[in-house]
Amino acid sequence: MTPLGISRFTITSALGNGLDPHADALRRERSGLVERLFETSHIPCWIGEVEGLDAPLSPALSEWECRNNRLADLGLRQDGFLDAALAAKDRYGATRIGVFMGTSTSGVQQTELAYRVRDRASNSLPDWFDLRRTQNTFSVADFVRLRLGLSGVTSAISTACSSSAKVFASAHRAIRSGLCDAAIVGGVDSLCLTTLYGFNALQLVSPDICRPADAERRGLSLGEAAGFALLESDHGGSEFLLEGYGESSDAHHMSAPDPEGRGALAAMQQALERGNTTPRGVDYLNLHGTGTPANDSAEDKAVTALFGTTTPCSSTKGWTGHTLGAAGILEAVVGLLCLRDGFLPRSLNTRVKDPALLGNILMESVAQPVRRVLSNSFGFGGNNCSLLLGRRA
Amino acid sequence: MFVEAVGIAASGLPDWLSAATVLRGDTAYAACALAPYQPQMLSPNERRRVMPAVRQAFRVAEEAVAQTTHRAADLATVFASSEADLEILHRISSALSEPSRVVSPTDFHNSVHNAAAGYWTIAVGARRASVTLCAYDCGFSAALMEASTLLLDEEAVLAVVYDVPPPIPMLEKRPIAVAASVALVLARRRGPTALAQLELESPRPGARETVMEGRCLEELRQGNPALRALPLLSAIARRQRSTIYLESAGDTTTGIHVSPLS
Numbered sequence: 001m002t003p004l005g006i007s008r009f010t011i012t013s014a015l016g017n018g019l020d021p022h023a024d025a026l027r028r029e030r031s032g033l034v035e036r037l038f039e040t041s042h043i044p045c046w047i048g049e050v051e052g053l054d055a056p057l058s059p060a061l062s063e064w065e066c067r068n069n070r071l072a073d074l075g076l077r078q079d080g081f082l083d084a085a086l087a088a089k090d091r092y093g094a095t096r097i098g099v100f101m102g103t104s105t106s107g108v109q110q111t112e113l114a115y116r117v118r119d120r121a122s123n124s125l126p127d128w129f130d131l132r133r134t135q136n137t138f139s140v141a142d143f144v145r146l147r148l149g150l151s152g153v154t155s156a157i158s159t160a161c162s163s164s165a166k167v168f169a170s171a172h173r174a175i176r177s178g179l180c181d182a183a184i185v186g187g188v189d190s191l192c193l194t195t196l197y198g199f200n201a202l203q204l205v206s207p208d209i210c211r212p213a214d215a216e217r218r219g220l221s222l223g224e225a226a227g228f229a230l231l232e233s234d235h236g237g238s239e240f241l242l243e244g245y246g247e248s249s250d251a252h253h254m255s256a257p258d259p260e261g262r263g264a265l266a267a268m269q270q271a272l273e274r275g276n277t278t279p280r281g282v283d284y285l286n287l288h289g290t291g292t293p294a295n296d297s298a299e300d301k302a303v304t305a306l307f308g309t310t311t312p313c314s315s316t317k318g319w320t321g322h323t324l325g326a327a328g329i330l331e332a333v334v335g336l337l338c339l340r341d342g343f344l345p346r347s348l349n350t351r352v353k354d355p356a357l358l359g360n361i362l363m364e365s366v367a368q369p370v371r372r373v374l375s376n377s378f379g380f381g382g383n384n385c386s387l388l389l390g391r392r393a
Numbered sequence: 394m395f396v397e398a399v400g401i402a403a404s405g406l407p408d409w410l411s412a413a414t415v416l417r418g419d420t421a422y423a424a425c426a427l428a429p430y431q432p433q434m435l436s437p438n439e440r441r442r443v444m445p446a447v448r449q450a451f452r453v454a455e456e457a458v459a460q461t462t463h464r465a466a467d468l469a470t471v472f473a474s475s476e477a478d479l480e481i482l483h484r485i486s487s488a489l490s491e492p493s494r495v496v497s498p499t500d501f502h503n504s505v506h507n508a509a510a511g512y513w514t515i516a517v518g519a520r521r522a523s524v525t526l527c528a529y530d531c532g533f534s535a536a537l538m539e540a541s542t543l544l545l546d547e548e549a550v551l552a553v554v555y556d557v558p559p560p561i562p563m564l565e566k567r568p569i570a571v572a573a574s575v576a577l578v579l580a581r582r583r584g585p586t587a588l589a590q591l592e593l594e595s596p597r598p599g600a601r602e603t604v605m606e607g608r609c610l611e612e613l614r615q616g617n618p619a620l621r622a623l624p625l626l627s628a629i630a631r632r633q634r635s636t637i638y639l640e641s642a643g644d645t646t647t648g649i650h651v652s653p654l655s
Contacts, residue, residue: 151645178595179542194489198485381508381523382511
């Protein structure tokens with residue numbers, strides 16, 4: 001496929017606001033996960049919480065007030081992204097830039113708060129609860145569109161934990177078809193009781209810190225993140241490129257991966273084919289690597305079937321936790337930092353690699369030139385997406 | 394792109410054949426609650442358990458695919474819903490407001506916006522790309538745009554839009570009065586069952602969205618985000634060359650040029 005230029009990108013997570021604290025934390029092996037109770041939660045676990053999300057939105061945006069949109073707003077203001085997006089609007093026109101945002105739970109925390117204070121006698125929710133501008137899945141996409149003053153094709157992609165990887169594929173297609181000339185892609189998901197208690201009910205939350213690929217891994221740690229990228233047709237000016245994408249469905253189970261990893265394999269194969277490259281052309285795989293026994297095992301089967309046992313790979317969820325609908329953009333940006341800095345992060349918190357996993361899981365970080373990275377994101381419903389990211393040769 | 398088949402389920406419009414006669418004006422519209430539906434493609438076990446929103450999606454997806462020569466497993470999919478399943482979110486939010494906070498694991502995995510797509514891909518064995526999106530009231534136009542671009546990668550796409558009424562107390566905040574869903578099978582090349590050819594413009598400000606003639610059908614169009622499809626379905630049913638404008642995000646509309654095929 002024709003690559004797209006990734007002309008600007010940014011990320012905000014428990015590691016900090018913007019690219020610099022992320023690059024620094026990866027180098028220094030500083031995890032953003034903390035053993036702490038989120039909000040009124042009683043579930044003892046480690047979480048990747050973003051600091052400073054209590055500050056309200058500007059008064060003009062007060063109708064959109066919720067943790068998720070506050071996180072989106074904070075994320076947009078890092079690394080000069082807002083200015084780059086506004087400059088792109090001047091170049092292309094407001095209707096010619098698409099907005100594709102991934103999220104799984106949008107502003108559902110607002111619903112949790114509203115239910116806590118609902119009038120039980122009349123069974124009614126408080127006046128301040130604005131379903132459309134907070135809880136609704138489209139809220140964060142519409143908020144970002146409004147915040148940037150855009151009016152082109154706008155969509156919230158919500159395929160659970162692959163959401164903000166799939167936005168790259170949708171944006172590539174939209175630009176190719178002429179629906180828009182450039183796109184703001186990204187993902188925002190914020191901590192809430194719904195996901196904490198929900199994943200806990202599925203027995204997927206680890207009481208210990210997330211240890212991807214560890215022999216004694218016990219599950220995931222939840223995190224939150226907001227990340228954005230500006231995609232434009234590549235006219236030779238972009239150092240970083242979207243070179244391929246692959247999308248597939250497991251057709252297996254709602255909340256468990258196909259144990260043979262066939263859907264994951266198909267997504268990775270497609271991404272390589274679109275990128276006109278082979279497994280040997282990929283220097284590093286950023287794994288979905290949630291740290292649950294089932295995910296890491298199924299993903300390893302898919303990875304080794306395609307790449308063998310030598311291509312370096314790791315999950316970075318030991319740093320950030322699983323940020324669900326924001327995981328795709330977070331880990332795409334980690335991949336872009338690997339390309340930028342010539343650095344491969346190790347599998348943080350992994351003490352003893354599970355001997356059943358055959359992939360080359362990095363137990364130590366590596367400094368080396370990086371030309372291409374593949375990033376995996378898999379979601380409930382068996383929805384898979386792989387992104388092939390490259391640095392101009 | 395080519396429309397190969399249509400599925401619809403709404404009050405008074407229980408399937409495409411009967412809906413087409415109403416939309417052509419051959420039969421007067423009469424509201425009539427939908428009869429309960431058992432998805433045929435789900436296993437008997439899941440058929441009993443599956444949520445109303447997923448049932449509503451399956452109903453039109455099954456109807457549309459059955460009219461084509463495609464195997465359901467070969468179709469890429471686009472699912473769009475404004476609210477997916479607020480009944481589940483209501484149960485989870487209610488549980489979280491109690492001291493015991495007991496969330497059902499099944500409720501949680503069914504609460505994802507792509508639950509209907511997940512059940513569909515599992516039921517029919519579809520392993521191709523599947524996009525689930527949300528655009529509040531503009532989900533149908535967003536789904537058409539996504540499907541049209543997905544046809545750059547795929548031969549044929551099943552697009553499904555659906556919403557069901559929320560439970561009290563959410564109904565007051567999101568007054569979707571009736572359950573409704575629409576499915577289209579769309580193809581890159583003209584196939585044996587093609588009904589119409591569509592050409593999409595990109596969204597832009599200026600043009601007003603197309604509304605339905607007649608108060609009942611216009612109320613229906615406004616009563617459920619999935620029924621924003623009615624003006625396009627009318628043009629297909631009437632076999633009229635026309636341009637339909639669908640509301641899109643940010644006070645824009647998307648023009649769709651409809652060319653009937655016989």
